[in-house]
Amino acid sequence: MIVELLEHHIVSNYAVFGFNLFGKLINVGVYEFFLTLICALLILLLPLAARRKGGRIKTALELFVSFVRDNIVIPNLGERAGQRFLPFFCTLMLFLLFANYLGLVPQTHTVTANISITLGMALVSGSFIIALSLKENGAAGFLKTFVPSGVPVYLAPVIFPLEVISLFIRVFVLAIRLFANMAAGHMVLLGLFGFIFLLGAKSAVLGYGSSAGVLGMTLFVTILELLVAAIQAYVFTLLTAIFAGLQMRAH
Amino acid sequence: MDKLLQPDFGLVFWTIVNFLLLVFVLAKFAWRPVISALDAREKQVKDDISAAKAANEEAQKIKTGLQAQLDALARQSAAKLQEAAALGEVEKQKIIALAKEEAQKLIQNARAQIETQTQKAVQDIKKEIAGITMLAVQKVIQRQADAQTGKRLVDDLLKDIKTK
Numbered sequence: 105m106i107v108e109l110l111e112h113h114i115v116s117n118y119a120v121f122g123f124n125l126f127g128k129l130i131n132v133g134v135y136e137f138f139l140t141l142i143c144a145l146l147i148l149l150l151p152l153a154a155r156r157k158g159g160r161i162k163t164a165l166e167l168f169v170s171f172v173r174d175n176i177v178i179p180n181l182g183e184r185a186g187q188r189f190l191p192f193f194c195t196l197m198l199f200l201l202f203a204n205y206l207g208l209v210p211q212t213h214t215v216t217a218n219i220s221i222t223l224g225m226a227l228v229s230g231s232f233i234i235a236l237s238l239k240e241n242g243a244a245g246f247l248k249t250f251v252p253s254g255v256p257v258y259l260a261p262v263i264f265p266l267e268v269i270s271l272f273i274r275v276f277v278l279a280i281r282l283f284a285n286m287a288a289g290h291m292v293l294l295g296l297f298g299f300i301f302l303l304g305a306k307s308a309v310l311g312y313g314s315s316a317g318v319l320g321m322t323l324f325v326t327i328l329e330l331l332v333a334a335i336q337a338y339v340f341t342l343l344t345a346i347f348a349g350l351q352m353r354a355h
Numbered sequence: 356m357d358k359l360l361q362p363d364f365g366l367v368f369w370t371i372v373n374f375l376l377l378v379f380v381l382a383k384f385a386w387r388p389v390i391s392a393l394d395a396r397e398k399q400v401k402d403d404i405s406a407a408k409a410a411n412e413e414a415q416k417i418k419t420g421l422q423a424q425l426d427a428l429a430r431q432s433a434a435k436l437q438e439a440a441a442l443g444e445v446e447k448q449k450i451i452a453l454a455k456e457e458a459q460k461l462i463q464n465a466r467a468q469i470e471t472q473t474q475k476a477v478q479d480i481k482k483e484i485a486g487i488t489m490l491a492v493q494k495v496i497q498r499q500a501d502a503q504t505g506k507r508l509v510d511d512l513l514k515d516i517k518t519k
Contacts, residue, residue, distance in 0.1 A: 136366065136369050140373060143373045143376065147380050147381065150384075151380075151381075151384035151385045154385040154389045155388060165389050166392065166396075169386065169390060169393055190386065191390070192378055192382070195374075195378045195381045198381075219359065220364070220366035221367075224366070224369070224374065228371055
């Protein structure tokens with residue numbers, strides 16, 4: 105039952121509205137809708153905040169940027185590449201933060217709990233990692249980053265495919281990690297709420313009686329989700345930077 | 356459960372397009388202003404710190420310079436003071452010597468004056484005595500003998516007095 109609920113809640117991309125494009129009906133699913141909403145909100149609000157001369161929002165933005173720069177980007181990519189790609193990482197982390205937190209608002213959908221969306225993000229990260237390495241090292245140098253230095257020549261043909269697979273796995277795991285963490289909170293919440301109905305089906309008293317305890321637990325899980333939302337946005341961004349840094353320097 | 360892990364490639368594509376658009380727009384209109392403001396502020400802070408350090412060093416230099424000058428001045432004034440004290444001592448000795456000399460002179464003068472005064476007084480007294488004596492003698496001679504003998508007598512008497 106819970107799996108069905110989850111599939112309905114997380115997977116089903118039911119159409120919010122549809123429109124006619126050149127005689128063809130285009131349905132806009134709920135995930136496309138929320139994804140676009142997040143992007144639209146960020147595009148509308150952030151430049152406004154950035155253009156302000158002072159104030160709390162601007163200070164918060166500056167704090168955020170310096171956090172991403174000093175803790176995530178520069179330590180992994182170095183000063184030059186770090187400064188260049190700082191906007192990419194800022195956008196990545198802010199988008200994930202926004203998406204993760206928006207999912208906690210009732211009546212919305214957590215877009216990052218959908219594997220399609222986290223896979224899309226991971227593909228962006230993977231492409232960034234490969235593109236950066238190609239740009240920094242050239243095609244031959246890029247291939248060399250898959251053979252760690254110090255590896256005997258006769259082992260290189262074995263190591264090379266392993267390292268290539270490792271890169272793809274790392275990128276794929278980025279998608280799985282974010283998806284799993286965000287979906288897990290929903291699963292736990294659904295499971296907890298399920299208690300009320302399971303017990304309520306046996307007797308009304310049990311159902312009402314359990315609801316108070318269940319609410320307490322769901323409150324705890326929700327607070328945990330607040331934490332997880334921030335941590336996962338940070339982890340995704342940090343890992344993208346770490347993998348990019350590893351792939352950038354021939355190791 | 357399989358559906359949970361079944362990606363919908365339309366949504367994957369939509370995600371990528373959306374996110375790249377977001378990166379492009381935000382990089383241009385949001386992050387660049389913030390980053391440049393941040394960089395400007397950090398540069399300002401760095402500059403301020405180095406300026407403050409330079410000013411501090413300058414002040415330290417000036418302080419040591421002033422201290423050296425003060426020390427030199429103190430040494431000079433001490434030397435001057437000592438010199439002045441020595442000079443004063445010499446001057447004092449001179450003045451004392453001069454005063455002693457002066458006093459000696461004064462005493463000598465006084466003595467000489469006393470001497471001459473005394474002699475003059477003695478002379479005066481002698482003359483007085485001679486006058487009185489002559490008067491007395493004249494009186495006696497007028498009574499007892501003629502003028503001739505009397506005169507001779509007086510002359511002898513005067514001679515006697517003079518030789519005395």
